[in-house]
Amino acid sequence: MRSARHGRPIPGLHSRAFIMSPTPGFVAVPAAVVAELQALLGPDRVVTAEAEVETLSKDCYWYSPVLKARLQERRAGAAVKIATVAELKAVLAAAYRHDLPVTVRGGATGNYGQCIPLCGGLVVDLTGLDRILAIEGDVVTVEAGARVVHVEQAVRATGRELRCLPSTWVKSTIGGFISGGSAGIGSITWGGLREPGTIKRLKLLTLEAEPKELVLEETDTLRAFHAYGTNGVITELQLRLAPARRWDQIAITGPDWAVVTAFARRVAYDDGIPKRLLSLLEPIFGASFKPLRTWLPAGHAFIWLEVDQTATDGLAAEARAAGLNVAQIIPYHEPKRQPMLMEYGWNHSTLWMLKAHPGHTYLQLGLGPNFEEQAARLQARFPGQVHLHFEFVRGRRPTGEFGLVIPVLIPVIEYVSDAHLREVIAFAESLGIASNNPHTCYLGEGGTTPALQAQIKLKAATDPKGLLNPGKLKGAAVPPGLAEAMPQFLEV
Incomplete structure (x- = not known):
């Protein structure tokens, strides 16, 4: 057998395979393995048609032209x-036997290519694992494939x-949010998902000959948090x-950016407003x-x-007194009805x-208490190219x-x-702005940290074979012959 690079079969895999991509390092799924999986799951839940496999292999990576290319x-x-x-245990055991890379998929709303396989193999769609198992006091127990909207x-x-939910809450799964997300609606009060206690x-499954269940509790869960399914x-x-x-x-709304920003600052820093x-x-x-559009002059x-409805009248009056326009007040309703402003914030914006x-x-930039000055200097350096959106x-x-x-500044930029992207990020950092690079799908590309080392150790x-979403966790082992097949992204 020949090398798997450039779409050729790799040693140990049957030559009769569903080879769908010529990309470097592509690991095909042999026909015999497809038949084995069909026997486990039924033919309707094993996908080999090229168009559907393509759909199931992609997320919202196209936000970044670097990732798209x-x-x-x-x-x-x-x-x-x-x-x-x-079923999942049986599939993981089969992948282990046949040395197939495994990439786990939820709602596929991530923006960094979290669920895009870099070297073929199997995509495992967990959206059918969607039961809400228990709600007891202030704790919900739920399977990973449940949609966030249903949990909420x-x-x-x-x-x-929920303390925190994504703007993509209708499509996102709760497991995908924990595996690939970090913050969202609610984070202005509760912080990001990694805050202790959230x-x-x-519960994780390992990828071994006999997959085992591993339970992580409290702060130990951070070893698998935001790990893209690379370590369980x-x-x-x-x-x-x-x-x-x-x-x-x-x-x-208001025509004067400084006045609108001053009002936003006052509300953001006032702990007395829920x-x-x-x-x-x-x-x-x-x-x-x-x-x-009809709301926004x-x-x-x-x-x-x-905001909590007890604060609404006071905030509306304060905004009007500042010369601002209260364009719309949408009263509380359960369940929520359209329009929902949360679906026009965060990465939905x-x-x-x-x-x-x-x-x-x-x-994605983290600013300081002088955020107005920092943002103004960034725009002055790149006039007409940086459009401001803060959370x-x-x-x-x-x-x-x-x-x-x-x-948190999530600017849309030309x-x-x-x-040029590197230049913008470097200038932002020179202003004391922290950057979380969204133009790579690799964890740890910015350098090692204790959290990253804990994730690598768990993986x-x-x-043991390095088959879970191989290549995404920098510093972790990948299967032989695949390291040189990994694409290079925007290094900053």
Whole structure:
């Protein structure tokens, strides 16, 4: 047999294979293995048709032109759809026997290519593993494939709510959010997902001859958090909940960026206002939000707020007194009804803008308390190229104490070249702005940390052949012959 590089079969795999991609390092799924999987799951849940495998091999990586250029040809050799943990164990055991890379897929709403296989093999779709197992007090126990929207609706029916959820909550799975996400709606109060106490327990399966269940508790769960499924397949989660509030939604606009920003700052830093969302956006974003255009006067910057209904009247009056326009108040309703401002914040803002402005991309930047000055200097250095969108999250002070408000800038920027992206990021960092590079699908490309080392150590124990989403976790072993097949991304 020949090398698997450039789409050729690799040693140990049968020559009769479903070879669907010529990308370097591609590992095909042999016909005999397809038949074995069909015997386990039934023919309807083993996918080999090229168009469907292509769909199941992709996420929202196209937000980044860097990722799009390097990942659009990458795909699996086949995909399977799982409905039970027992089925998942059997599939993982088969992958281990046949040396097949395994990439786990949830709702595929990630933006970094988290669930795009770099070297073929199997995509394992977990959306059928979707039971809500228990809601007991302030803890929900749920299978990894459950959609976030269904979990939120179920817990709200008991007087609780998720501490943090993504703007993609309708499509996202809860396991995918934990495996590939970091923050979202609610983070202005509760912080990111990695804050101790939010994730109570994770159950994982190892990828071995006989897959084992591993249980991680409390802070130990961070070893598998935001690991892209590289060091264990999450099957079940326990998350702590918050008391449910009656959230009103408020849209506030104004023609003067400084006045709108000052109001956003005051609300963001006021701990006395219960809030779940605060988004601050420049006028250009408003023209992209087609369903909301009638609310948003041309040339107005705007704020999205989701606040406890007890704060609504006071905030509306304060905004009007500051000369701002209260464009819309959407009273609390259970269940939520359209329009939902949360679906026009976070990376949904980016989605709407990229659709309206081809040739643009985005960054993820953490600013300081002087965020207005930092953002102004960034725009001055790259005039007309950087469009401002802020979210606000709760984090930790240098002392380790929780409660620091962190302005997060998710600017949409004109894409000129990879070198230009590096220049923008380097200048931002020279201003004291922290950058989380969204133009790579590798964890740890920015350098090693204790958290990364803990993830690598877990992978060594759970994935002895290095078959789980190989290549995504920098510093971890990959199967022989595949290391040189991995694409290079934007290194900063």
